Amino acid sequence: xxxxxxxxxxxDTISLILFCSFIYWLSAQTSLPTPLKxxxxxxxxxxxxYFILTFFTVRAFRHLKLSHRxxxxxxxxxxxxxxxxxxxxxxxxxxxxxxxxxxLADTLGAILLLCSFQLLKxxxxxxx
Numbered sequence: 001x002x003x004x005x006x007x008x009x010x011x012d013t014i015s016l017i018l019f020c021s022f023i024y025w026l027s028a029q030t031s032l033p034t035p036l037k038x039x040x041x042x043x044x045x046x047x048x049x050y051f052i053l054t055f056f057t058v059r060a061f062r063h064l065k066l067s068h069r070x071x072x073x074x075x076x077x078x079x080x081x082x083x084x085x086x087x088x089x090x091x092x093x094x095x096x097x098x099x100x101x102x103x104l105a106d107t108l109g110a111i112l113l114l115c116s117f118q119l120l121k122x123x124x125x126x127x128x
Contacts, residue, residue, distance in 0.1 A: 009063045016060040019053055020082060027086050030095035043105040046083075050109030054079045057110075058117060068121070072114050079110035 003011075026032065036042070057075045066074060083106030091098035 012056070012059040012063065016053075016056040019056050023049060023053065023082070023086055024089065027090050027096070028093055030093060043101065046102050046105035047109035047112065050079055050083055050106040051113045053082065054110040054113040058113070072118065076107075076110055076114055080107040083107055083110075 034041075034045070054075055057078050058071065061071055061075055061078070064071075064074075080103075083103045086106070087098040087100075087103045090096040
């Protein structure tokens with residue numbers, strides 16, 4: 001069964017909205033029960049979360065008919081801005097704080113996904 005382009009676009013958009021909502025919900029918690037097993041584990045978790053967010057962003061934004069360069073730049077801007085807004089949101093939550101290094105980890109996670117995406121595109125192009 002082949003899904004229609006309209007259905008795929010809706011799924012991609014809903015996936016991005018749901019993941020953003022999940023991040024917002026996590027940020028609204030007064031504490032997260034995550035035992036730290038190594039130094040800077042929280043930064044690795046931020047990077048991983050925003051790596052995934054950027055995956056969903058690229059999937060949703062690809063339907064906007066942007067050039068490849070515009071897709072990369074707009075996805076990075078969105079993920080980084082969402083990370084900044086998430087840190088700002090946390091500054092209002094009791095028991096939570098806003099950290100510049102968390103936002104930097106968010107943005108680095110987005111950059112890592114976009115670099116992987118670019119490498120995959122180059123690899124696929126070289127095979128043809």
